[in-house]
Amino acid sequence: MRSRQRKRAAVAFLAAGVLAVAALVLAGAVCGMRQRAATCDPAPVGTGALSAAAFLADVFRLYGAETDAGGGERVDENGFPLVDWDYWRQVNPNVVGWVTVPGTNVNGPIVLAPANDPDYYLKHDVYGEPNLYGCLYLDASCAAAGLLGSRNAVVYGHNMSLMDGSMFTALARYVDAAYAADHAEMLVQTPDEKKACPVLFASVVDASAETTRTQFENDADFDAWYGEQAAKASVTLRGEAPESVVTFCTCSYSRWSNERTLVYVAK
Secondary structure, three states: OHHHHHHHHHHHHHHHHHHHHHHHHHOOOOOOOOOOOOOOOOOOOOOOOOHHHHHHHHHHHHHHEOEOOOOOEOEOOOOOEOEOHHHHHHHOOOEEEEEEOOOOOOEEEEEEOOOOOOOHHHOEOOOOOEOOOOOEEEOHHHOOOOOOOOOEEEEEOOEOOOOOOOEOHHHHHHHOHHHHHHOOEEEEEOOOOEEEEEEEEEEEEEOOOOOOOOOOOOHHHHHHHHHHHHHOOOEEOOOOOOOOEEEEEEEOOOOOOOEEEEEEEEO
């Protein structure tokens, strides 16, 4: 434990330096993920990585899953990272899950947003520290049923294409049919459950005209809502209607100034 504390202190020190530089270079460049957020930034001018920023992305891998003797990530027989949940509960008791998209760099913890400040994790990391990267977080309205129990569990994450392509940047590519087909499954886990979630469809929406919905009166209400979303899909991989979904949301930059890419997966 003492060793981990020393590691965390070192990470925090280096991260502080990175954030100071990033704040000068990219102030205001990160947009909100929630549908009700005011605006997104215009299309990025480049996707070149900052080596220091890439280090911040490695924090997820450093503290997320167990590693083998060679430093590689350990996974179970189904490919799920072996997450040290006890460690994460000490870091942040609101860590509720983990998402991995094989073949991409999406691999990190999901935190439940606080009801009294639902956008808190747009600008704070999993340690609760100010951070331009924010962290992956579950909509506060899903608190009662949780990540794998809600009819529509909405998870937000920044599109960091202006920096190192980390966080949910890869999800914005799901509107490309070939890319979506090559990444047609997401691994979602909580401390109590693991699910290999097939991707259903992806949509690009104008967040100024769309709203997030997580609560439904009954099955018919959910089915009607799901049908409306599926009808607006940019790319569809599976046509069958599921009993519940996780919707992954990130900013994208192709049609509207306040645009989101939504990727729906079945649970």
